[in-house]
Amino acid sequence: MVHKVREADLFESSVGLVERVLDTSIAEKIRSCIQCGTCSASCPTAYAMDYTPRWIIAALRAGQWERVLRSNTPWLCASCYYCTVRCPSGIEFTDLMYALKRLAIERGIYPKGSPVLYQAFTGTVDRYGRSAEVELMARYYLRTLNPWGLIKMAPMGLRMLLKGRLPLLPHRIEGRRELAKMLDYMRERGEG
Numbered sequence: 014m015v016h017k018v019r020e021a022d023l024f025e026s027s028v029g030l031v032e033r034v035l036d037t038s039i040a041e042k043i044r045s046c047i048q049c050g051t052c053s054a055s056c057p058t059a060y061a062m063d064y065t066p067r068w069i070i071a072a073l074r075a076g077q078w079e080r081v082l083r084s085n086t087p088w089l090c091a092s093c094y095y096c097t098v099r100c101p102s103g104i105e106f107t108d109l110m111y112a113l114k115r116l117a118i119e120r121g122i123y124p125k126g127s128p129v130l131y132q133a134f135t136g137t138v139d140r141y142g143r144s145a146e147v148e149l150m151a152r153y154y155l156r157t158l159n160p161w162g163l164i165k166m167a168p169m170g171l172r173m174l175l176k177g178r179l180p181l182l183p184h185r186i187e188g189r190r191e192l193a194k195m196l197d198y199m200r201e202r203g204e205g
């Protein structure tokens with residue numbers, strides 16, 4: 014009986030932490046996870062994650078914040094939304110991944126180099142309205158002080174270039190001003 018009371022206390026305090034640090038609606042939904050594992054079984058990148066989506070929910074409920082933020086899981090999420098559409102409890106796991114990435118950057122707790130790729134990507138989208146692969150990879154490897162990584166990618170880059178799959182110069186889309194307004198709006202709402 015005593016053991017049960019302690020478990021309940023721990024659960025409540027962890028959900029309270031989720032509410033304080035993340036979004037109240039996410040915290041409420043985390044409560045309803047039945048640990049069925051459908052999210053993990055559906056996730057195309059789970060094989061490479063430190064912890065699977067199901068484990069992440071369990072860890073958050075147990076207050077294991079630091080382990081979650083130090084894991085590569087949020088950074089390997091491909092935003093495919095499989096976990097979200099298949100979750101029987103209606104948990105929007107993809108949104109949770111975004112929230113965790115924002116939190117990790119805010120608190121400076123993340124696996125080495127992880128946010129750099131995202132920042133390089135959003136930088137190219139801000140400038141051109143779309144990804145610019147050559148610039149993206151150059152910025153990533155230079156900012157992570159790993160020029161050797163860039164050299165290792167060169168043969169694949171060359172093959173893609175020869176097949177016309179890798180433009181050297183970035184393409185700018187039309188309507189960049191409108192896109193910038195939308196991105197500003199999302200950032201103001203904490204969603205960008």
Ligand code: SF4
Nearest residue numbers: 046047049050052100
């Ligand atoms: S699919 Fe939903 S209910 Fe099942 S473990 Fe994942 S988050 Fe929990």
Ligand code: SF4
Nearest residue numbers: 056090091093094096
């Ligand atoms: S949205 Fe992310 S966590 Fe969910 S299934 Fe897709 S890759 Fe996995």
